[in-house]
Amino acid sequence: MLSPGRMLASAQEEPRPSGPAPSSTARLPASFDRDRDAIVLVGDSFGARALELRSAGVLRVLALTKTAQPSVEGVRAAQTTSETLARLVEFDPPPDNVVVERIAGSSFTDQELRDFAAAVRDRAMNSATIAVAGATWIKHCLTNLPELARAEGLEAFAGRFRGTPAIVVSPGPSLQKNIDKLQGASDKALIIAGNRALLPLRKAGIVPHIVVVADALNLRYQLDDGLLDGVALLALDVVCHSEVVSLPAARKVFFASNPETFRSGLSVVSERGLLRSGGSVATLAYSLAAFVGCEQIALVGQDLALAGSSYYVESAPDGSTKIQIDETGRGIFKNSSEALRRAMAENRTVAGLGENAVQDFYEVPGYDGGAVRTSRQFDTYRMWFSSEAQRLAPQVLTVNCTEGGARIDGVQQRALSEFLSEFAADAGVSERLPAVDPPSQKRRKKEILGFVEGLQKTLLQTEVELNKCERLRKQASQSPDALARLDLAEKQLNSVVSKVPFVVALESAEVDAARRQGANAKTLEESLDATGRLYRTIERAIITARPLLARARKELKT
Numbered sequence: 068m069l070s071p072g073r074m075l076a077s078a079q080e081e082p083r084p085s086g087p088a089p090s091s092t093a094r095l096p097a098s099f100d101r102d103r104d105a106i107v108l109v110g111d112s113f114g115a116r117a118l119e120l121r122s123a124g125v126l127r128v129l130a131l132t133k134t135a136q137p138s139v140e141g142v143r144a145a146q147t148t149s150e151t152l153a154r155l156v157e158f159d160p161p162p163d164n165v166v167v168e169r170i171a172g173s174s175f176t177d178q179e180l181r182d183f184a185a186a187v188r189d190r191a192m193n194s195a196t197i198a199v200a201g202a203t204w205i206k207h208c209l210t211n212l213p214e215l216a217r218a219e220g221l222e223a224f225a226g227r228f229r230g231t232p233a234i235v236v237s238p239g240p241s242l243q244k245n246i247d248k249l250q251g252a253s254d255k256a257l258i259i260a261g262n263r264a265l266l267p268l269r270k271a272g273i274v275p276h277i278v279v280v281a282d283a284l285n286l287r288y289q290l291d292d293g294l295l296d297g298v299a300l301l302a303l304d305v306v307c308h309s310e311v312v313s314l315p316a317a318r319k320v321f322f323a324s325n326p327e328t329f330r331s332g333l334s335v336v337s338e339r340g341l342l343r344s345g346g347s348v349a350t351l352a353y354s355l356a357a358f359v360g361c362e363q364i365a366l367v368g369q370d371l372a373l374a375g376s377s378y379y380v381e382s383a384p385d386g387s388t389k390i391q392i393d394e395t396g397r398g399i400f401k402n403s404s405e406a407l408r409r410a411m412a413e414n415r416t417v418a419g420l421g422e423n424a425v426q427d428f429y430e431v432p433g434y435d436g437g438a439v440r441t442s443r444q445f446d447t448y449r450m451w452f453s454s455e456a457q458r459l460a461p462q463v464l465t466v467n468c469t470e471g472g473a474r475i476d477g478v479q480q481r482a483l484s485e486f487l488s489e490f491a492a493d494a495g496v497s498e499r500l501p502a503v504d505p506p507s508q509k510r511r512k513k514e515i516l517g518f519v520e521g522l523q524k525t526l527l528q529t530e531v532e533l534n535k536c537e538r539l540r541k542q543a544s545q546s547p548d549a550l551a552r553l554d555l556a557e558k559q560l561n562s563v564v565s566k567v568p569f570v571v572a573l574e575s576a577e578v579d580a581a582r583r584q585g586a587n588a589k590t591l592e593e594s595l596d597a598t599g600r601l602y603r604t605i606e607r608a609i610i611t612a613r614p615l616l617a618r619a620r621k622e623l624k625t
Contacts, residue, residue: 095166097429098443101125105162107151107187108142109180110173117142127162129154131183133174148186155187157586164443185454201327201572202611203283203414204306208331208569209615211305211321212519213622214312215332216512218303218319221358222339223501229360231499232256232490234468234483236275237349238263238383239370241434241471245483246271246380249367255490256365259356261348262289264368267382269294276497277302279355281324281348284414285310288406289384299497302355305333318503324351330568335518336511345451346444353452353465363464365486370472371449372439373428392428398442400424432474434467441473453477516623523616525566526609532560533609537602540595550591564605573608 095106105127108116113130117139120128130136130144131151138144145151155165167184169175175183234249234256236242246267252258253276260268260275262282266289268275274297280286281304291314295301301316305323312319321337323329324344333340342354349369356364368380376389378400385407390398403411403422411421430438431446441449453476456465467475468483536556542549564570571578581604585597 094168095125096164096446098427098446099164099166103127103160103162104164104166105129105155105158106166106168107131107155107183108168108170109175109183110170111136112172113142113144113170114139116168116170127158131175148183151183152187181454181458185458188451188454200283200306201575204325204328205331205569205572206611206615207283207306207308208328208333209612209619210309211307211312212332212515212619214319215305215321215336216515216623217508218321218511219501219503220337220340220507220511221320221322222337223504223507224320224359225339226360227499227501228257228356228496229362231361231493231496232363232365232486233356233359233361234258234365234367235349235352235356235369236260236264236268237352237366237368237370238267238379238386239368239372239469239472240374240377240380241370241469242267242368242380243382244470245367245468246273248483248487249273252487254492254496255487257356257359257361257496259352261352262286263348263379263383263385265290265294265298266384267380267386270382274298276300277352277355279348279352280304280307280311281344281351282306283308284410286410287311287314288404288410290314299500304351305329305331318500322351322355327568327572331572332515332518336514343455345448345455347448350448350451350455353455357459357463362462363466363486365466365468365483366452366475366478367468367483369452369467369469369475370439371445371475372431372433372441372473374471390426390428392440396428398426398428400426434469434472434474434480439473445473449473449475512623516620519616519620519623522567522612523620525563526613526616529560529563529567529570529605530609532556532563533602533605536560537599540598540602543595544592567612569612570605570608573611574604577604577607 101124106120106125107129109131111132111134113132117128117130121141128142129151130142132144132146135146136144143154145154155162165187167187169180234252236258238261249258250273253274258275259277259279262278262280265275265278277300278295278298279302283306285308287310290311295314295316299317301319303312303319303321305321305328321333322340322342323333324342326341329341342351342358344351344354353364373390376391378388378390379386385404387402387404389401391401392398400422408422426442426444428440428442431441433439457477466479466481466486468481468486470482536553539549539553539556543553578601581597581601584600585594588594588597
């Protein structure tokens, strides 16, 4: 009935096999969990490889083919991308990692394989995050609607910096190696910093042109106390905490990193406000650099790996964070700052980075050769950068100037000083920002107010349709006529709910659970019970959204 919630956490594209045949699991990542993770075999002749994997204990094997093929026991086959994604959703619990592997001799082209892997990865990233943080994200989106009316539209910045290189700065441990090279770089390149990289830059006397914040946590402590002074533009995800959104800044612009949050307000006033996301602020900063037209993008401080036990550069907020790794590769986060602990305590839907959080770490190729320790989370970002850089090439040249950390496949590696030496000074970098347009901002306020009032009306209509469906559901087990009318009523409910996209995101995990319960129902009674569970979930989402919209409307009317 409704769109699925959580699916999976990452997708990895495996290259075409060559040379001697490897063992059945040799091509799988070291972190691959045979019981929970999934592999999609791309190609019609998947049978032999599927049997190898199944015999090696890999439980979740799917196949994407161009023509119908004989079934293989335990393998779910599909002939379209959408059907394959739907089959992935059926796994319970959902896989955390999905590997896409092309079968030797497959008729799928390199581009088709990349497109499919990207579809899996993007759907995975959005679905997994919405399941965990969807309720918080949507609440923040609705709370921030009045701020969207006061900010500028991202589309005004499209292509503004064509011909200017960009440097995306992250707070990895290697930032200490070359942060001094950024002195004077602001008249050569557009410097874009993630929130946690701002403090190290300011300590080094460097003011970035743009600061990007994409987290729902209250990260005001990373940006306050004058750190934004002189920053030309603060770019905020619509899911950011209100304490961050309210920070004084020269100019603000909002973007969305997820289709659900984009449709929860920003899409009304910004047709191009949805940026491609790999799950981190750095991936969004990179996408923003490409969006504003930068054709050479350097990554700095993008370690995506530990340096000893260090997670961040020491000069960053939470730079004292250390990872204690045991003999199994299990790493525990220690020595987090008090400010981060408070932020994490306030938002318990965020996990993986707070004090005593646990992640699995394993080895990947290092920037300078050898091996470095990365986490599954970091590795997901690493694969995203690799895929996205290749997708944007040759129009955009991506250069890894981190000078440490993990290697990003398919991306050039050069010293930051060498990268900068190719560009002449251009004192007008900041002057390329578009002029503020007050009439446009007035129009935005009117459009968002209309959007909010429309949502309020739609929520009332949803309640009416929901109550009708619930009455029919209670009668359906005893009345075939009521069951038939319930099918028709649910179509109308679906139509109304589609106009309030945040309803599913507010209760994503519970919606997903209700859908699975319905899919596994063996009797009509069990199916109707699952339907009732879904209705109650929608009702809770409406109750949550109603006061947030009322508050936004009141503020927009003043």
